[in-house]
Amino acid sequence: MSDVMVDVHGVHKNFGPLEVLRGVDLQVHAGEVTVILGPSGSGKSTLLRTINHLEKVNRGWISIDGELIGYRRAGDKLHELKEKDVLRQRTHIGFVFQNFNLFPHLTVLENLVESPVSALRRPRKEAEDTARRLLDRVGLADKTDAYPRQLSGGQQQRVAIARALALSPKVLLFDEPTSALDPELVGEVLDVIKDLARSGTTMVVVTHEIGFAREVADTVVFMDDGVVVEQGPPAAVLDDPRHERTRAFLSKVL
Amino acid sequence: MPSLMDTAPPGGTAVGANPKNLPDPASVQIVPARHYARWAAAVAVVVLLAQFAHGLATNPVWEWGVFGEYVLSETIVDAVWVTLQLTAYATVLGFLLGTVLAFMRLSRSPVLQSVAWTYIWIFRSIPMIVQLVFWFNLSALYEELGVGIPFGPVFWSVDSNSLIGTIGAAIIGLTLHQAAYAAEIVRGGVLSVDHGQFEAAAALGIPRLRQIRRIVLPQAMRAILPTAGNEIIGLLKGTSVVYVMAIGELFYQVQVVYGRTGRVIPLLLVATAWYVVLTSVLSVAQYYVERHYARGANRTPPPTPLQRVRRFCTPAHLPAKSPGDTR
Numbered sequence: 001m002s003d004v005m006v007d008v009h010g011v012h013k014n015f016g017p018l019e020v021l022r023g024v025d026l027q028v029h030a031g032e033v034t035v036i037l038g039p040s041g042s043g044k045s046t047l048l049r050t051i052n053h054l055e056k057v058n059r060g061w062i063s064i065d066g067e068l069i070g071y072r073r074a075g076d077k078l079h080e081l082k083e084k085d086v087l088r089q090r091t092h093i094g095f096v097f098q099n100f101n102l103f104p105h106l107t108v109l110e111n112l113v114e115s116p117v118s119a120l121r122r123p124r125k126e127a128e129d130t131a132r133r134l135l136d137r138v139g140l141a142d143k144t145d146a147y148p149r150q151l152s153g154g155q156q157q158r159v160a161i162a163r164a165l166a167l168s169p170k171v172l173l174f175d176e177p178t179s180a181l182d183p184e185l186v187g188e189v190l191d192v193i194k195d196l197a198r199s200g201t202t203m204v205v206v207t208h209e210i211g212f213a214r215e216v217a218d219t220v221v222f223m224d225d226g227v228v229v230e231q232g233p234p235a236a237v238l239d240d241p242r243h244e245r246t247r248a249f250l251s252k253v254l
Numbered sequence: 255m256p257s258l259m260d261t262a263p264p265g266g267t268a269v270g271a272n273p274k275n276l277p278d279p280a281s282v283q284i285v286p287a288r289h290y291a292r293w294a295a296a297v298a299v300v301v302l303l304a305q306f307a308h309g310l311a312t313n314p315v316w317e318w319g320v321f322g323e324y325v326l327s328e329t330i331v332d333a334v335w336v337t338l339q340l341t342a343y344a345t346v347l348g349f350l351l352g353t354v355l356a357f358m359r360l361s362r363s364p365v366l367q368s369v370a371w372t373y374i375w376i377f378r379s380i381p382m383i384v385q386l387v388f389w390f391n392l393s394a395l396y397e398e399l400g401v402g403i404p405f406g407p408v409f410w411s412v413d414s415n416s417l418i419g420t421i422g423a424a425i426i427g428l429t430l431h432q433a434a435y436a437a438e439i440v441r442g443g444v445l446s447v448d449h450g451q452f453e454a455a456a457a458l459g460i461p462r463l464r465q466i467r468r469i470v471l472p473q474a475m476r477a478i479l480p481t482a483g484n485e486i487i488g489l490l491k492g493t494s495v496v497y498v499m500a501i502g503e504l505f506y507q508v509q510v511v512y513g514r515t516g517r518v519i520p521l522l523l524v525a526t527a528w529y530v531v532l533t534s535v536l537s538v539a540q541y542y543v544e545r546h547y548a549r550g551a552n553r554t555p556p557p558t559p560l561q562r563v564r565r566f567c568t569p570a571h572l573p574a575k576s577p578g579d580t581r
Contacts, residue, residue, distance in 0.1 A: 087459040087461060
């Protein structure tokens with residue numbers, strides 16, 4: 001087993017009186033793909049958003065590559081980090097949104113260059129070269145000067161993946177990356193993610209695509225009602241689930 | 255003669271008709287509907303307009319000669335320049351302060367929120383003319399302005415009237431008034447930006463100020479500009495209020511001239527003409543600024559008026575090339 005890249009430890013999260021995460025533990029090893037499945041409202045997207053501190057946790061902690069996210073430890077106290085430091089930490093974490101969230105007023109190339117130049121202070125020329133290489137990798141080398149709205153949903157999501165990769169993150173998080181796409185466009189996005197999986201990128205993917213989980217995941221995590229119900233290799237969780245709740249969920253989606 | 259009813263579109267009443275009864279589509283002439291009432295209304299309006307134009311041209315009260323004499327005179331052109339300066343300063347400073355206030359209201363600090371809210375409440379409550387007279391009489395309120403420790407000793411001070419002067423007082427008054435409205439316009443624009451854009455910018459680790467400048471404001475501009483255009487045009491005409499401070503802007507100067515010559519109507523025409531010209535220039539500028547910020551909003555940007563004219567003059571089989579044809 002390789003090193004632990006993402007370590008989620010006893011994480012609780014509530015929105016007002018609603019408890020969305022009720023003590024989640026999860027370990028993602030470097031170079032592995034973890035797929036999180038679960039019914040809507042099970043807390044899987046919230047969990048993903050706590051990993052890059054888009055949501056603050058109410059209890060527990062998360063570390064990436066040994067570095068606490070959103071906090072600094074002094075003795076037995078956790079001090080909340082300033083926004084500037086959280087922003088710096090996020091440059092190690094790529095996040096791909098369900099609705100792509102590309103910047104519509106910037107061209108595809110500018111979308112990819114913005115963060116490396118402003119957050120990592122990379123020279124523009126170098127950032128542009130990286131951006132072109134990444135766009136080539138997701139099959140969109142000819143779209144550098146297009147605006148996002150001139151692209152199909154599948155193309156936009158591939159640009160969004162390239163944008164996340166432009167920071168050379170330690171881990172990539174995908175929040176239902178194909179849920180907003182027309183069925184015939186899902187394949188092209190999944191192909192890009194599969195290609196990344198083969199190249200050894202550490203990834204956490206929240207999705208409803210069971211077939212994708214079976215094919216790509218090293219670990220499948222099933223969540224329900226704010227807790228991890230079970231986890232293991234896809235063959236075990238998807239074909240021979242131990243828990244009734246997992247069975248009930250799989251019988252509905254398969 | 256074959257019934258024209260048979261040419262009704264499929265799905266209409268003629269569905270069951272024998273298609274053999276249809277005439278050859280090429281030989282059927284289509285007669286547009288006649289709108290007699292619409293034509294009559296158009297004629298009436300045109301006649302009224304003609305009467306008005308005739309009156310403008312022939313009624314001696316307008317005194318077009320006097321108008322021509324003054325419209326480009328040095329006094330008036332200088333006054334137009336003062337009006338433009340007042341508008342420019344109040345627009346730039348007002349929107350700068352307004353943007354700061356907008357982000358204060360949107361901040362997470364309850365103190366900043368309340369201060370911004372109170373500012374907007376007060377300055378929207380005071381009529382501009384009242385506020386201007388207040389500033390004009392600043393020295394009655396604070397004889398001297400100084401720099402020092404709050405509530406403690408003063409190191410340096412200056413007579414308040416000599417510091418700001420009349421034009422300064424006018425600019426401060428217009429700016430403070432404008433900032434309250436600008437704050438709400440900018441805030442509305444920021445609120446119109448999709449929440450996902452803030453999240454994406456945060457997830458990419460883009461520094462906070464850069465997020466605002468590069469990601470949020472350019473998108474907010476689309477919602478800000480139409481209202482801001484209104485505000486700036488309103489301000490241009492609103493500067494006429496500073497005549498109460500005896501500042502030589504357009505409206506004040508016009509009054510001075512007709513006070514001397516008694517030619518009221520032609521000089522009001524002079525002012526009107528200048529306000530119309532300046533507003534037109536601003537409107538055209540607004541169109542182009544809006545177009546700039548619409549980048550990426552549409553698949554193909556709308557043509558500029560110039561491109562539209564060019565396309566109109568180009569034969570249809572030679573489509574004019576527009577910058578929107580990126581592919």
